[in-house]
Amino acid sequence: xxxxxxxxxxxxxxxxxxxxxxxxxxxxxxxxxxxxxxxxxxxxxxxxxxxxxxxxxxxxxxxxxxxxxxxxxxxxxxxxxxxxxxxxxxxxxxxxxxxxxxxxxxxxxxxxxxxxxxxxxxxxxxxxxxxxxxxxxxxxxxxxxxxxxxxxxxxxxxxxxxxxxxxxxxxxxxxxxxxxxxxxxxxxxxxxxxxxxxxxxxxxxxxxxxxxxxxxxxxxxxxxxxxxxxxxxxxxxxxxxxxxxxxxxxxxxxxxxxxxxxxxx
Amino acid sequence: xxxxxxxxxxxxxxxxxxxxxxxxxxxxxxxxxxxxxxxxxxxxxxxxxxxxxxxxxxxxxxxxxxxxxxxxxxxxxxxxxxxxxxxxxxxxxxxxxxxxxxxxxxxxxxxxxxxxxxxxxxxxxxxxxxxxxxxxxxxxxxxxxxxxxxxxxxxxxxxxxxxxxxxxxxxxxxxxxxxxxxxxxxxxxxxxxxxxxxxxxxxxxxxxxxxxxxxxxxxxxxxxxxxxxxxxxxxxxxxxxxxxxxxxxxxxxxxxxxxxxxxxxxxxxxxxxxxxxxxxxxxxxxxxxxxxxxxxxxxxxxxxxxxxxxxxxxxxxxxxxxxxxxxxxxxxxxxxxxxxxxxxxxxxxxxxxxxxxxxxxxxxxxxxxxxxxxxxxxxxxxxxxxxxxxxxxxxxxxxxxxxxxxxxxxxxxxxxxxxxxxxxxxxxxxxxxxxxxxxxxxxxxxxxxxxxxxxxxxxxxxxxxxxxxxxxxxxxxxxxxxxxxxxxxxxxxxxxxxxxxxxxxxxxxxxxxxxxxxxxxxxxxxxxxxxxxxxxxxxxxxxxxxxxxxxxxxxxxxxxxxxxxxxxxxxxxxxxxxxxxxxxxxxxxxxxxxxxxxxxxxxxxxxxxxxxxxxxxxxxxxxxxxxxxxxxxxxx
Ligand SMILES: Cc1cc2nc3c(=O)[nH]c(=O)nc-3n(C[C@H](O)[C@H](O)[C@H](O)COP(=O)(O)OP(=O)(O)OC[C@H]3O[C@@H](n4cnc5c(N)ncnc54)[C@H](O)[C@@H]3O)c2cc1C
Ligand code: FES
Numbered sequence: 001x002x003x004x005x006x007x008x009x010x011x012x013x014x015x016x017x018x019x020x021x022x023x024x025x026x027x028x029x030x031x032x033x034x035x036x037x038x039x040x041x042x043x044x045x046x047x048x049x050x051x052x053x054x055x056x057x058x059x060x061x062x063x064x065x066x067x068x069x070x071x072x073x074x075x076x077x078x079x080x081x082x083x084x085x086x087x088x089x090x091x092x093x094x095x096x097x098x099x100x101x102x103x104x105x106x107x108x109x110x111x112x113x114x115x116x117x118x119x120x121x122x123x124x125x126x127x128x129x130x131x132x133x134x135x136x137x138x139x140x141x142x143x144x145x146x147x148x149x150x151x152x153x154x155x156x157x158x159x160x161x162x163x164x165x166x167x168x169x170x171x172x173x174x175x176x177x178x179x180x181x182x183x184x185x186x187x188x189x190x191x192x193x194x195x196x197x198x199x200x201x202x203x204x205x206x207x208x209x210x211x212x213x214x215x216x217x218x219x220x221x222x223x224x225x226x227x228x229x230x231x232x233x234x235x236x237x238x239x240x241x242x243x244x245x246x247x248x249x250x251x252x253x254x255x256x257x258x259x260x261x262x263x264x265x
Numbered sequence: 266x267x268x269x270x271x272x273x274x275x276x277x278x279x280x281x282x283x284x285x286x287x288x289x290x291x292x293x294x295x296x297x298x299x300x301x302x303x304x305x306x307x308x309x310x311x312x313x314x315x316x317x318x319x320x321x322x323x324x325x326x327x328x329x330x331x332x333x334x335x336x337x338x339x340x341x342x343x344x345x346x347x348x349x350x351x352x353x354x355x356x357x358x359x360x361x362x363x364x365x366x367x368x369x370x371x372x373x374x375x376x377x378x379x380x381x382x383x384x385x386x387x388x389x390x391x392x393x394x395x396x397x398x399x400x401x402x403x404x405x406x407x408x409x410x411x412x413x414x415x416x417x418x419x420x421x422x423x424x425x426x427x428x429x430x431x432x433x434x435x436x437x438x439x440x441x442x443x444x445x446x447x448x449x450x451x452x453x454x455x456x457x458x459x460x461x462x463x464x465x466x467x468x469x470x471x472x473x474x475x476x477x478x479x480x481x482x483x484x485x486x487x488x489x490x491x492x493x494x495x496x497x498x499x500x501x502x503x504x505x506x507x508x509x510x511x512x513x514x515x516x517x518x519x520x521x522x523x524x525x526x527x528x529x530x531x532x533x534x535x536x537x538x539x540x541x542x543x544x545x546x547x548x549x550x551x552x553x554x555x556x557x558x559x560x561x562x563x564x565x566x567x568x569x570x571x572x573x574x575x576x577x578x579x580x581x582x583x584x585x586x587x588x589x590x591x592x593x594x595x596x597x598x599x600x601x602x603x604x605x606x607x608x609x610x611x612x613x614x615x616x617x618x619x620x621x622x623x624x625x626x627x628x629x630x631x632x633x634x635x636x637x638x639x640x641x642x643x644x645x646x647x648x649x650x651x652x653x654x655x656x657x658x659x660x661x662x663x664x665x666x667x668x669x670x671x672x673x674x675x676x677x678x679x680x681x682x683x684x685x686x687x688x689x690x691x692x693x694x695x696x697x698x699x700x701x702x703x704x705x706x707x708x709x710x711x712x713x714x715x716x717x718x719x720x721x722x723x724x725x726x727x728x729x730x731x732x733x734x735x736x737x738x739x740x741x742x743x744x745x746x747x748x749x750x751x752x753x754x755x756x757x758x759x760x761x762x763x764x765x766x767x768x769x770x771x772x773x774x775x776x777x778x779x780x781x782x783x784x785x786x787x788x789x790x791x792x793x794x795x796x797x798x799x800x801x802x803x804x805x806x807x808x809x810x811x812x813x814x815x816x817x818x819x820x821x822x823x824x825x826x827x828x829x830x831x832x833x834x835x836x837x838x839x840x841x842x843x844x845x846x847x848x849x850x851x852x853x854x855x856x857x858x859x860x861x862x863x864x865x866x867x868x869x870x871x872x873x874x875x876x877x878x879x880x881x882x883x884x885x886x887x888x889x890x891x892x893x894x895x896x897x898x899x900x901x
């Protein structure tokens with residue numbers, strides 16, 4: 001099959017003042033596309049042609065190519081990860097497009113995710129949020145037997161449903177406010193459903209929300225675009241759960257005179 | 266090259282306790298004066314970096330992905346073994362030890378394997394405490410399943426995403442330390458060399474993949490946890506970025522490389538669909554708990570699978586290996602698949618495939634139960650093939666998956682370079698000539714959480730903290746060499762792309778050093794690879810500059826190393842004149858089963874670098890089996 005691609009090309013890193021830099025959409029035609037190719041394999045073919053012509057290939061992030069590492073992710077025809085539900089860009093196949101299709105390919109757009117080059121963005125803000133408290137404070141070697149605390153299956157399953165987040169950032173890219181609430185909600189929900197996670201729940205909720213705000217992500221106005229594009233189909237209920245945890249933390253904070261509880265950093 | 270494995274004396278059950286007691290300790294107040302560099306943030310690297318920082322060491326950690334959470338470990342699907350015996354089905358540390366030694370076809374070091382089995386139980390405790398949401402039963406206790414090469418259920422899992430959940434646990438522990446300032450994380454940073462001072466590893470040279478800056482990092486010890494080299498075959502189940510660069514460059518600085526030819530070909534992967542194929546996708550071994558493997562009995566039977574009645578199907582694993590059936594170990598299952606395809610009974614358009622059929626288990630357990638166990642794998646399969654595995658059996662075929670070879674390490678996980686430790690898939694240690702399913706996650710985490718925190722102390726206690734700084738002249742020398750190689754790649758300005766060379770190398774490796782190997786093919790490969798390498802340096806085209814994000818340049822450096830490393834693999838395969846585990850030499854077989862030669866090859870082959878385009882030296886660490894009797898491996 002044949003496709004026409006319009007791809008964002010940018011060589012200089014975006015800054016707060018200048019997000020676009022030298023970026024622009026460039027048109028490419030590609031004739032030798034097979035419907036069995038993955039979307040990224042189609043970009044590989046394009047890149048081989050570009051190198052052949054002496055043009056620099058299109059930069060894009062990818063690694064596992066099976067939907068689990070969260071490296072890949074581009075906006076395809078206005079939708080993060082493209083037209084299929086519950087799918088990362090690397091799991092998308094060209095059979096999802098018509099012969100002769102025109103396809104627009106852009107990087108994630110969010111102030112908190114500056115473009116590094118072409119389709120590659122900097123998502124380190126997510127790592128910094130995790131560093132602020134998306135963990136259980138347990139040192140290696142300390143734990144008791146794994147079966148000492150039974151966890152109801154339903155709780156374990158709900159924790160898993162949130163923990164399955166791959167940190168790709170599609171939720172942010174889909175949101176008109178560039179909010180990271182689905183990502184942060186997933187972290188909070190994962191731990192909130194486990195007895196091991198409850199010890200630090202107030203501290204975690206407060207710290208994660210503060211870190212999220214500091215990174216410049218927007219607020220949630222209940223558009224639910226995030227859930228629609230999430231390749232792991234993480235439900236928006238995690239946002240409600242996060243709000244609940246956060247409120248709870250605020251309420252508990254007051255009688256204790258703002259004193260922190262639960263753990264030691 | 267001196268190979269002292271430093272195996273502690275005494276009975277195998279007590280060796281680790283003995284060693285822990287013998288090791289010198291670093292006083293808690295002194296720990297923060299020592300700096301350790303951990304290269305890699307997969308299960309092995311992240312667990313090591315976090316645990317070392319918890320102990321008080323200053324740690325710097327590096328990975329080439331944009332976040333440590335994306336290391337290739339994230340892709341592991343099926344599960345992690347541990348000798349918890351929660352099933353009461355006869356498991357024990359001893360049985361896990363025995364299964365692993367036997368599964369590895371008696372080519373691993375007993376003492377290391379025993380320690381691994383011992384530590385396996387602690388890993389599960391650690392992971393649960395971190396909040397890893399393992400599968401549970403209705404009573405709230407942990408669930409298990411079976412994996413190949415074992416007759417007990419000892420595999421813990423988190424749907425089909427066990428690696429992801431374990432890595433996120435380790436990443437969370439690492440992130441906590443980064444937040445506390447005890448670990449400095451360097452993502453999108455590639456280590457391109459180790460720096461030796463007076464024969465000890467005292468630092469590394471890296472390239473910042475965003476700015477292109479070549480930078481030196483000095484420390485008191487270096488830990489490599491950089492994963493496996495399966496991508497030497499171009500097509501494998503590994504993530505695209507996996508490579509041999511870190512271990513290869515350490516080899517060229519004097520670290521022994523052990524058993525490079527030991528490669529695991531996994532029996533259940535989605536078959537290749539065309540020339541554009543960029544990687545292969547694994548369908549987890551756990552599927553063989555409930556799926557039955559078969560091909561038609563008749564050659565060239567092109568009927569749809571549903572139209573072939575049971576009497577005309579050959580469930581060849583059940584037929585050939587009745588006691589293990591569909592759960593025969595990987596090397597055996599892969600070869601059996603190859604055999605039926607060679608006989609002309611393979612399925613699909615190419616004839617290179619066999620069926621993995623869930624019809625019977627869906628009838629027995631219901632579609633929902635199967636979906637709960639393997640939902641994400643079925644989803645993945647449907648996405649790639651546009652076929653529904655609930656109603657039509659999966660088509661599968663063997664593919665390169667894991668590399669048992671790696672840098673040689675002693676019992677303390679120290680390489681032949683003092684101060685250079687190697688963990689996880691990057692070392693050669695515990696799986697012998699064939700790894701059992703669900704044992705790599707176990708090994709990576711045992712190494713990182715529970716071995717290195719002790720053994721590195723033994724080394725550091727004898728070192729003066731902070732003795733070497735980046736202003737040491739050796740850093741300049743090495744950084745200069747790294748920069749020169751980067752420039753050279755850009756200066757060739759030839760006609761062929763890096764991928765083109767990589768594919769060509771992959772074809773040589775797969776056809777001559779893949780599932781079956783023979784003298785003639787290996788000799789041929791040993792002529793073809795140097796010729797291809799020479800052409801690479803004459804005709805590769807890498808565009809752009811070294812001063813910014815340049816993914817072609819990154820790839821070019823990795824492929825340049827694969828082009829050298831592939832030759833060593835073939836040499837190792839040639840010199841090992843026996844068959845064992847994943848290394849199948851056609852000349853040594855008994856009716857299609859691997860035939861070992863314990864008299865001449867009961868050893869690890871350890872290769873020593875002697876200079877560019879020079880023949881390397883083959884050393885041997887002989888392996889003693891005091892506890893598991895050397896025997897012909899049988900799964901019949
Ligand atoms: C698809 C798949 C499924 C699997 N399923 C299972 C399973 O169910 N059970 C099981 O036990 N095993 C499984 N395995 C095997 C297992 O996942 C791996 O062996 C294991 O995760 C390797 O972990 P590691 O920490 O050693 O290396 P990796 O996870 O590969 O990490 C390597 C790290 O090193 C870094 N790195 C590498 N080179 C450099 C460099 N030059 N500079 C800087 N950083 C560098 C990378 O960035 C990365 O952070 C599976 C493997 C695959 C491919
Ligand atoms: S490349 Fe890993 S999720 Fe797409």
